[in-house]
Amino acid sequence: MADIEAQNEKESEVVAIFKEANRAVALTFEDVVYKVKLKKAGFCGKIVKTEEKVILKGITGKVLPGEMLALLGPSGSGKTTLLTALGGKLGGLLEGNITYNGKNFSNSMKRNMGFVTQDDVLYPHLTVTETLVFTALLRLESTFTKEEKVMHAESVITQLGLTKCKNNIIGGAFLRGISGGERKRVSIGQEMLINPSLLLLDEPTSGLDSTTAQRIVSTLWELAKGGRTIGMTIHQPSSRLFYMFDKVLLLSEGSPLYFGEGSQVMDYFSNIGYAPAVPMNPADFLLDLANGLSSNSTEIPGTVKQNLVSAYKSKLANKLKSEVQGIDDQPQDGLNDKQVSRWATTWWQQFSVLLRRGVKQRKYDSFSGLKIAQILVVALLSGLLWWQSDVSHVQDQMGLLFFYAGFWGFFPLFQAIFTFPQERSMLEKERSSGMYRLSSYFMSRIVSDLPMELVLPTIFLTITYWMAGLKGTPGNFLHTLFVLLYSVLVSGGLGLAIGALVLNQKSATIMGSVIMLSFLLAGGYYVTHVPSFISWIKYISISQYTYKLLLGSQFKPSDTYSCADGAGGVCLVGDYPPIKQVGLDDQVFGAVALGIMLVGYRLIAYLALMRIGVTKK
Structure with missing residues (x-):
């Protein structure tokens, strides 16, 4: 009983502090x-x-x-x-x-000042309490402790009559959640947090x-x-x-x-x-x-x-x-405006809160049953089609490696391409209210997506690699896995850049499809003798560098395969015409090129986002 009274007294003190912060405005x-x-x-x-x-x-x-x-x-x-x-x-x-x-x-x-837009811009998978607590942690001054901010969020929930639904998710168009009136009160509550x-x-x-x-x-x-x-x-x-x-x-x-x-x-x-x-x-x-x-x-x-x-x-x-x-x-x-900093919290506080919020919200989308089923079905089908192909089937193994490059070029691209068009309204709303720095949001987005981007391709490769009978040493497997994950991050960066530049889902999808198809065509598998006037595409092709690195993870120039033309019916892999055209050398150059793209595409995305959500006045 004494603990409950002490808790109530503490909550009253916190509410009083926030009320004192209120200043009348004409x-x-x-x-x-x-x-x-x-x-x-x-x-x-x-x-x-x-x-x-x-x-x-x-x-x-x-x-x-x-x-x-x-x-x-x-x-x-x-x-x-x-x-x-x-x-x-x-x-x-x-x-x-x-x-x-x-x-x-x-x-x-x-x-x-609080500003409530007509449309309730809220994350559908967060609960009412999570929505208001995360907002409180971002918008309230660093002078308040985390516990005080959480208490204040709870008091706003009580004030707006949201206690009965505080543990329910917000919901959306295709996800059942709280009612329309409750959603509106949550939006008002987000602004009420700053009193x-x-x-x-x-x-x-x-x-x-x-x-x-x-x-x-x-x-x-x-x-x-x-x-x-x-x-x-x-x-x-x-x-x-x-x-x-x-x-x-x-x-x-x-x-x-x-x-x-x-x-x-x-x-x-x-x-x-x-x-x-x-x-x-x-x-x-x-x-x-x-x-x-x-x-x-x-x-x-x-x-x-x-x-x-x-x-x-x-x-x-x-x-x-x-x-x-x-x-x-x-x-x-x-x-006094000179005594008020532009941001209520530090960069690190913003980053950590946005990271936790992002993981909670996006884990449902990234690991939805439909996406997991899609990956498993394609992985099993691929493993069966390339079942136990050995080194004598060089062309078949090359086809599997190029399929890796193509499929895991498109999939993360379209995962990432919708990121900023979908979050545009939220970013405009929160940035215009001065909730956080763009850099803290962007870095939290990149970091929170890493485990979600890398888990599914790891599962996919683990299934297909051993079913297809690729080189069974741990070194070769880890080399292939590293190249694949590296490519996934680069393709995701391209998707982020396209989405941030276009900010329209339909237009971004069309642009992403055209760019990735161009990269695939110049990837070195479909066409080995590319005319010189258009061969420059391969130097910016994610698929070409990924394919080259994947070939290097499985083959060495001194490896042999069975053939009718070689001495004793054996030929060098390095002399196999399609492989020779792509080349097994310059692996470091390919890795560096992808590294430049990895950073460059994300930098483009960040610069493109700088035009969103900043008050013009």
């Missing part, structure tokens, strides 16, 4: 304008015309600590764009002034039933009343939800139609001549107005929008600007 935005350049392509993709489109047209407003702002408007009105700009995540042609306690966006503000003073959410009720949506908005309302500043986009809230919002911003085609108290919105539109003909949900009424629909059926939509924009400019715009400037002129207490 969010203001004045004359926010955002433009994008639209390029029109002509014949063969040639750019023939560039147009500039204005997405946000002078948005002004303020949200104070303890208030909850709802951004309303039809699809395409600019709600998400404005929210992204307020979160400091929007680059490009952004104009206007966005301040947090009178200061511009900074490292300290990034560390004090943000400013919390921004993009469509937190999208796709949820009314009861679940009510529960989530009620939770956010309680957080706001605790002193936080909360803003969210929401498409069509029920009347119960609408009256929970302190402030409402109504947008139509990027133009503001109203900003002010949620309780005053109906009176405002009634005073300018737009009142609902029948009692209705205020949110539905506002969306009708934003779409240009009014109770006066004779008024065309374009005229309605023009009248609302004019009324906003004459009745609200100047008043809002004076209020915003009044807030900015006040001295505000805030964090």
Whole structure:
């Protein structure tokens, strides 16, 4: 009993510490304008015309600590764009002034802000507890111990009502897990871990039933009343939800139609001549107005929008600007950006946490029953086809070695090629929040994949090697295994580079297939006399170097085989025409060439990833 009380007391102390870290944030935005350049392509993709489109047209407003702002408007009105700009995540042609306690966006503000995207970007194989604990270990300051971070994650789980499902996996499209509402609360919980003073959410009720949506908005309302500043986009809230919002911003085609108290919105539109003909949900009424629909059926939509924009400019715009400037002129207490490091944790802490998280998540994909069955079936089939072929069957053994080079060129390539396209959303989300360095993520990814990349080819070779009757000495087997694993790592690096450069699964697959097929054709088995004008391909071919090293693992120039032309019916392996063409010499050169590719492809992948997930602003 005493231990339980001590534990509860410790948890209360940790929660108190995190609450003390919270600082109130007054969010203001004045004359926010955002433009994008639209390029029109002509014949063969040639750019023939560039147009500039204005997405946000002078948005002004303020949200104070303890208030909850709802951004309303039809699809395409600019709600998400404005929210992204307020979160400091929007680059490009952004104009206007966005301040947090009178200061511009900074490292300290990034560390004090939570941003929840519309899509719940979560790892499907991790449990709720694992998801939040790993996030806590990465995002919370190094001044907190690991135990304190875990306790804080547990307290957030309790606060958001996730206790019943805390040991359930998140799940995904083809993996059953927690419900949609629970997934959304986990996403909110990831941001709540840092006890943000400013919390921004993009469509937190999208796709949820009314009861679940009510529960989530009620939770956010309680957080706001605790002193936080909360803003969210929401498409069509029920009347119960609408009256929970302190402030409402109504947008139509990027133009503001109203900003002010949620309780005053109906009176405002009634005073300018737009009142609902029948009692209705205020949110539905506002969306009708934003779409240009009014109770006066004779008024065309374009005229309605023009009248609302004019009324906003004459009745609200100047008043809002004076209020915003009044807030900015006040001295505000805030964090000194010079005293806040860019990263909450050290490189090694980030690497170790990401390594553990990566192994937990990817072991299910790498060792799925389907992949293991695929490898075993192909291994057994290969072993039976090449059953106990001896040195007299030189051509057959060469075919098996080239099959090794080809199969274990394609398989790891396509394993790795989907890595970064699939994790792009996660990388963008976590990198934009300043969770970790790109280098720590990349190195943890490389290291965590090593055992998963090497286990299956080792099993494959162990089965086929002895069934096919290749040289049975431990030295020859280990030599062949080393070459095969070396090739697997190089092919995996090529897959990572292609995936990072293209970041589109379909395009990356096509590019990878073309490149690997080119390497195979120039690998020295199908064509031995390659024309000089295209022979350069073999110098960049993974298959060619792998095939050459595999031949060296089984044959020596002095080895003999039975033939009809040699003296006594015996010929030297080194004189066998296909082997002579590839050559058994320059083994070191082949190993060095693959080593350069091993490093080079991963370096290309890292440089390509540097453009992902960094805040442009």
